[in-house]
Amino acid sequence: MPGKPKRRRRSGCPVSISLELLGDRWSLLIVRDLMVRGLRTFSEFQGAGEGIATNILADRLQKLEAAGIISAEPEPGDHRRVNYRLTEKGIDLAPVLLELLIWGARHEHTGAPCDVILNLAKNREHVLAEVRRRWLDRDPTPLLPWFVEGAKPTAEGITASMRPGKRQHQPQGGR
Amino acid sequence: MPGKPKRRRRSGCPVSISLELLGDRWSLLIVRDLMVRGLRTFSEFQGAGEGIATNILADRLQKLEAAGIISAEPEPGDHRRVNYRLTEKGIDLAPVLLELLIWGARHEHTGAPCDVILNLAKNREHVLAEVRRRWLDRDPTPLLPWFVEGAKPTAEGITASMRPGKRQHQPQGGR
């Protein structure tokens, strides 16, 4: 049940429409942070990551909410904070992000170790199931390591959570 | 073998790096046109589609080529024409586009009929195999219908090429 059309669309092609919502350099990064890094608040997005400007961040959060991809509600105990969360529509972006991740890791120099990516690519279904499970459970433990350039070649977060065990937390921490 | 870094990257995260290359409203549309619509030349991109401006189109083609996602070579018989083609790196974007397509069709009002999308989502592997086969064979027949807003609810292009015909590889193959 999509909202009302804000401006005229370029075409009826679903790819084009998706790109009108998400086709910029920041929106999907915010979704990623919500999805696999357990970030929730404005200042977390701002600080931990690629250094988005606050006005852009505010704008993107607004647009993502307007598009029904995220929801915003004030933290119960502390009314300064706003907790952002993916909607179902938002969590459904997991396959898109996963494929972008795999593609980038395969074809560019990234901070992601090869074995991690191979595991991801081999276990897509399982990874996606884990992402969704964490979303349902509101489990904020980071699923993926931070992939800093020059990270260790060993997998931490992923392989663990991909192994068909039950649930494991990966105290990735640190930024 | 990625090229030399043009500007400093925001982070080592593969998603972020992918978005630096593809995170705009046009790049992936060009890739889509090459991948499933059989378009090859500048004027085809310009005319058939969402109405990209010529300067932007020229710029994107240049950047996509610089990124190794497409290649350009003059048409043998007619030296005015330039034939663009996806590289292997480019065709590897198929899963990204497919997931974007499925997501958009599922969550927005698009011109894509539901049954077509269901088929796509159910037969991801087969669709991807077909995309790759067409790329290998340089088969320019459009794989998908145009998805104009208000299109007929029946599938044309897809279902035909998705029906288990002769050869289906499961393009598991590594690299």
Added chain:
DNA sequence: ATATTAGCTTGCATTTTGCAAGCGACCTTG
């Protein structure tokens, strides 16, 4: 030779982005 086509480039107005600073509501501390 002339006209047409294809693939750009250029100039310029509009929009989006990035950066730094500021601001008000809310908490915490003394």
Added chain:
DNA sequence: CAAGGTCGCTTGCAAAATGCAAGCTAATAT
């Protein structure tokens, strides 16, 4: 309860990207 810090934004302004129309060059068609 006043001072100060935190949080989530706005605002102002410069820089970059985008969109639009026109033009320009080389290659082909007539």
